[in-house]
Amino acid sequence: EAQVTQNPRYLITVTGKKLTVTCSQNMNHEYMSWYRQDPGLGLRQIYYSMNVEVTDKGDVPEGYKVSRKEKRNFPLILESPSPNQTSLYFCASSLYGTEYNEQFFGPGTRLTVL
Amino acid sequence: AQTVTQSQPEMSVQEAETVTLSCTYDTSESDYYLFWYKQPPSRQMILVIRQEAYKQQNATENRFSVNFQKAAKSFSLKISDSQLGDAAMYFCASGGYQKVTFGTGTKLQVIP
Numbered sequence: 001e002a003q004v005t006q007n008p009r010y011l012i013t014v015t016g017k018k019l020t021v022t023c024s025q026n027m028n029h030e031y032m033s034w035y036r037q038d039p040g041l042g043l044r045q046i047y048y049s050m051n052v053e054v055t056d057k058g059d060v061p062e063g064y065k066v067s068r069k070e071k072r073n074f075p076l077i078l079e080s081p082s083p084n085q086t087s088l089y090f091c092a093s094s095l096y097g098t099e100y101n102e103q104f105f106g107p108g109t110r111l112t113v114l
Numbered sequence: 115a116q117t118v119t120q121s122q123p124e125m126s127v128q129e130a131e132t133v134t135l136s137c138t139y140d141t142s143e144s145d146y147y148l149f150w151y152k153q154p155p156s157r158q159m160i161l162v163i164r165q166e167a168y169k170q171q172n173a174t175e176n177r178f179s180v181n182f183q184k185a186a187k188s189f190s191l192k193i194s195d196s197q198l199g200d201a202a203m204y205f206c207a208s209g210g211y212q213k214v215t216f217g218t219g220t221k222l223q224v225i226p
């Protein structure tokens with residue numbers, strides 16, 4: 001089954017404790033992206049990657065890191081999480097860019113930083 | 115830079131009736147696409163419909179259609195014959211080649 005998977009689905013952590021949210025897709029998509037969703041703000045793009053070893057900042061990259069060492073994986077790293085990073089996070093992928101191709105979204109990761 | 119504005123935080127519609135969700139956008143991209151995504155309580159993001167900006171014909175997908183007014187930068191979603199399963203948050207989005215910008219969403223309630 002073609003899908004985007006994220007782990008963990010739920011995470012409660014404390015300020016400053018480094019964490020990684022994994023994202024994997026099995027569709028051989030070149031484009032991958034991370035979004036955060038907050039009430040009243042919609043989805044905002046954190047980082048995106050056009051291909052392996054190619055990443056770029058979205059609209060809200062502060063406090064996050066990403067890497068794209070393999071085509072299928074695009075982990076989101078929070079080196080020192082803070083409470084304002086409490087949010088619902090989505091990973092998405094598409095065949096090439098976002099102009100034409102449909103983005104397929106993962107199920108979301110609910111992160112709470114205490 | 116892209117901006118997407120959804121001015122209706124919440125809307126309601128009677129079952130079987132028609133409802134229109136509004137969206138306006140601004141973009142510096144010469145080629146772009148517009149999307150409507152549905153997010154039910156399960157939180158899964160589901161693509162409802164998309165529109166190529168260079169096409170004048172409005173996109174349709176079964177009960178869902180758009181009214182795309184390029185000059186006015188308007189992209190509204192019409193849902194006909196509303197069903198209980200249409201109750202969800204709806205997000206309008208504008209996408210260039212690399213980035214997609216989402217609106218803040220409209221929560222749609224369907225009244226039996």
